Amino acid sequence: MDILKSRRRFLMQLAAAGTLLPLSSSGFAQFLLQGERQVPRLKVVFFIVPDGLAVxxxxxxxxxxxxxxxxxSDxxxxxxxxxxxxELAAYRDQxxxxxxxxxASGQGGHGAWNYALRDNKGQMSSIDKILGDAMPGTQxxxxxxxxxxxxGIDDTPWxxxxDESRIRTPQQNPVRLYESVFGATSREVRNRQTRNAHVLDLIRADIAELRGRLGGAQREKLVTHLDALEQLANDLEEAVPSVCEPLSLEDHxxxxxxxxxxxxxxxxxxxxAALSCGVTRVATVQVGRSAESLNILDVSASTNxxxxxxxxxxxEVxxxxxxxxxxxxxxxxxELARYSDPDVPGDNLLKHTLVVFTSEMADGAPEHMMNMPMVLMGGASGLLRxxxxxxxxxxxxSQWDRELYSDAxxxxxxxxxxxxxxxxxxxxxxPYAGNVSPVTGIFTNVT
Structure with a gap:
């Protein structure tokens, strides 16, 4: 019972250290990965706009x-x-x-948001969620x-x-998004870093106690984990968490x-900023929503x-x-081009990022999803052809798997x-049903 209490206290202290570390420092993994800093890690961003791109x-x-x-030619x-x-001429070479x-069916109008990043049946997780689970950042x-x-600012959650059959809700306010990702202000961050140093002493004491009290098979099972945790405590003590450059955002x-x-x-x-700090390696930016009504004043003050x-x-509009x-x-x-990559600091962030730009439909007048617009951009760690x-x-x-109306x-x-x-x-x-065979000629590592 005493051992269980000790372990519980130790884990609570370790959790406290994790939450006290600022998210902008990229957490524990930032230090654990220091020895692998020159290993490129792909980042992927899906940038989705509404109502097609006038195909x-x-x-x-x-x-x-x-x-x-x-x-x-083709x-x-x-x-x-x-x-x-x-409009993307500046990045043509990438x-x-x-x-x-x-x-999906190629038709369906504004319901296409159900399918755009998912499987044909609209039943499984979207690709951003799948990638995020497979290639997490440090948080x-x-x-x-x-x-x-x-x-969805008009309360239309398209x-x-x-996440499987559950629709995810984006953060609409960039200031709230910043707070959720990067936590508190820099002053509070510094205070938390100071408190973390005291937590480490308690963690190390609990490690020593557990080592002394466990024996036999139980000790053998835990020794590897305890070694890793002790190394983690050492790393945290020796390293000063690096706080990413704070952002200046106005709350409009x-x-x-x-x-x-x-x-x-x-x-x-x-x-x-989140990508550059290593907090995440996958993101989706959904601009507006299908059939959105908020005017773009640069285009028209009277037509949505x-x-x-x-x-x-x-x-014209x-x-x-x-x-x-x-x-x-x-x-x-x-904006991506302003930052250094978190894993290969000598490289630009864009060099190891794939940006996928598309819409939830092809053209907004006939409201169809055939001949979808798509461009893949960025260095993508050299993978993109x-x-x-x-x-x-x-x-x-030429790699088609769907033919509509028996028309070649x-x-x-x-x-x-x-x-x-x-x-x-x-x-x-x-995990999609149906044909998921890869399209050849897009990436160097997929044939």
Whole structure:
């Protein structure tokens, strides 16, 4: 009984040390991994915008809109960016543009948020949750960060991230997101670090007591764990937790169109900082939600984004709204480029990050999910086959597994196969039914 009490007290002290360490220091694992700091670790971000990216033309011409690059062949580095994809020109050399993808049935309108990051049937966890579980950062509670600038602020919870059959709710306010990830202010962080030093003395005393009192098979079973914990205490004592650069965020009203750009930028900052500190290796940024109604003042003060996508107010705002959404992922890439990688400090964070940019539908006027827009960007630790300095366009229709209406022109690859391919590149797999065979030609380690 005394041994159990001692062990319980020891574990409570150890837990206290973990919670007292600031999340911005990346916790215990930051120190345990110091000897492996030069090992690249892939980070993945899913950046999702609503109501498509105008893959069809303004006059309704299927597949001849503003997104897909104009390419000389199905697999080429010789292509011209389109009116919307041109917003990403600064990162062309790190980009792989994919064409020939379908989500679920290809129809379904605004219900596509149920399927966009999931399996065809919309029954299993989304790919961000799967990857987060398989490749956590140093804080398990944040292993799959979900940021939702303006997503669901009208109390319409059309969110794209799922934990099996349970929909996940993103943090809509970047200041609250920052607080949840990084904890308290820097003064409180310093105070907690000081208190941690005293906790370590108690931990070490309990380790010594347990070693002395256990014997035989019980001692043999625990000795490995006790050695590891003692080493952990030593490491914590010798290391001073590094606090990530604090962010300066203003708490703007998140339901106000006037502050839309500022709120969006705040989310970019928090997600990039979390990745750079090693807190998480997987994140999703969902901008707005399908059929969103909050105006983009840079585009129109009178027409909401949903109506812009439907071409109700003319060609200029239709095009401008799709460009604004795409510009946000460019600005997010800029934010990632500001940071060093947490695992290979000499490298830029973007060098070891894969950014997946897509929507929950292909085009917002006919509301279909055929010929989905998708671009994979970033260094991705050298895994992404994005050409040799000029970017790459890759039509994957030759690997099709779906043909609609017995029309060879409507052959597509299921989106769940893209998620399967990304999972394999990251060292895991998806539990989806149906065809999850990888799409070849995307990653160097997936054939």
């Amino acid at each position: 069809d033309s303004y006059n309704g011409g299927y597949g001849d809109g503003l997104w897909f690059p104009r390419a000389v 697999d080429t580095t010789n292509f011209e960016l389109n009116a919307v994809s041109q 980009s792989l543009y994919l064409q020939g993808i379908i989500v 398990p509670i944040h292993r799959s960060l979900f940021a939702g600038p303006h997503a 969110y794209v991230s799922w 009203p998140i339901k106000s169109a006037q502050y839309r750009n500022q709120v969006q930028a705040g989310h970019h900052k928090v997600v990039a 984004p949903h109506d812009c996508a439907h071409r109700y107010a003319g060609e 239709w095009r401008g709204s799709r460009q604004w959404y795409t510009r946000q992922v460019k600005l997010f890439m800029d 994005n050409g040799s300095g000029n970017g790459r366009y890759f039509s994957i229709k 022109k409507l052959r597509f690859v299921d989106m769940q196969r893209i998620w399967s391919t990304i999972a394999l590149a990251a060292g895991t797999s998806v």
